[in-house]
Amino acid sequence: QKEVEQNSGPLSVPEGAIASLNCTYSDRGSQSFFWYRQYSGKSPELIMSIYSNGDKEDGRFTAQLNKASQYVSLLIRDSQPSDSATYLCAVNVGGGADGLTFGKGTHLIIQP
Amino acid sequence: DVKVTQSSRYLVKRTGEKVFLECVQDMDHENMFWYRQDPGLGLRLIYFSYDVKMKEKGDIPEGYSVSREKKERFSLILESASTNQTSMYLCASSLFRDSRHNSPLHFGNGTRLTVT
Numbered sequence: 001q002k003e004v005e006q007n008s009g010p011l012s013v014p015e016g017a018i019a020s021l022n023c024t025y026s027d028r029g030s031q032s033f034f035w036y037r038q039y040s041g042k043s044p045e046l047i048m049s050i051y052s053n054g055d056k057e058d059g060r061f062t063a064q065l066n067k068a069s070q071y072v073s074l075l076i077r078d079s080q081p082s083d084s085a086t087y088l089c090a091v092n093v094g095g096g097a098d099g100l101t102f103g104k105g106t107h108l109i110i111q112p
Numbered sequence: 113d114v115k116v117t118q119s120s121r122y123l124v125k126r127t128g129e130k131v132f133l134e135c136v137q138d139m140d141h142e143n144m145f146w147y148r149q150d151p152g153l154g155l156r157l158i159y160f161s162y163d164v165k166m167k168e169k170g171d172i173p174e175g176y177s178v179s180r181e182k183k184e185r186f187s188l189i190l191e192s193a194s195t196n197q198t199s200m201y202l203c204a205s206s207l208f209r210d211s212r213h214n215s216p217l218h219f220g221n222g223t224r225l226t227v228t
Contacts, residue, residue: 032214043202043219044155051213088155092214099145099170100217104154 003027004091006103014111019076021106023089026070033065033072034100036088044088048074079110115139116220118203124226131190133223135203143206144186145217146170146178148199155202161186193227200224 003026013019021035032051036044048063050056050072056063062075072091076083086107090100119134137144145160147170157170159178167178175197179187186205190197201224204217 034216043222044217046216046218049216090217099157099160100214101157101171102147102155104152 004089004093004101004103006087006089006106008104009107010109011106012109012111013079015079015081017079019079019083019108019110021074021076021087021089021108022071023073023091023103024071025089025091025093025101027093028067028070030067030070030091030093032092032100033063034090035061035063035072035074036090036102037083038086038088038105040086047087076108081110081112084108084110116203116205116218118201118220118223120223121221122224122226124228125190125193127194127227129190129193129227131193131225131227133188133190133201133203133225135186135188135220136184137186137205137218138184139205139207139218140183141205141207141218142183143208144180145204145206146176146186146188147202147204148172149202149222150199158188193225195227198225198227 005024035047038044050063050065060077064073086105088105089103093101116137143162146158147155149155161180177189203220207215
């Protein structure tokens, strides 16, 4: 069974703080991991991709991957109200290249 | 920038109608995908294609078919629309696939289909 799990939230974080979003996946064979941001009524837009264990930083965003524990996380530093959105974790569950399996998303609210 | 264009933003159809959703990408990507997104169920893969005239079933292909006659175009077909196919439909493309890794998906703006 393909499973990508996220806490649905809402996750409320004060402006300027660090937002931490987590995702777990079921299959140890998974190799490709992505974070997408989706505003209400809009399509998902790619924030980060990560393929190897460890941290990957891009501006205010850091993706963290731990394949042994089967989790991937996204940290947003200096959170802004414009970061309020639903964040989707996507995984090529099973390691195949045949599309991504998405979590149901975490709704993040940044409080001014 | 990758551009994935879906032909309609909103569509209203009657039960039993044949419905075509069109998607075009302009970056010569190999792979194209159709997802639907529903509240509480998230994004679910309907069909995908990694080459012209190739198609593969995703997780929920029932009631749908697809066509990929040209590399840049991927069409989703609802042979006989039903009310449970009311949803947001998202087309996506990606550059490559190998035996282990995926390149990121780039999404179109979505088509909100209502079947009455």
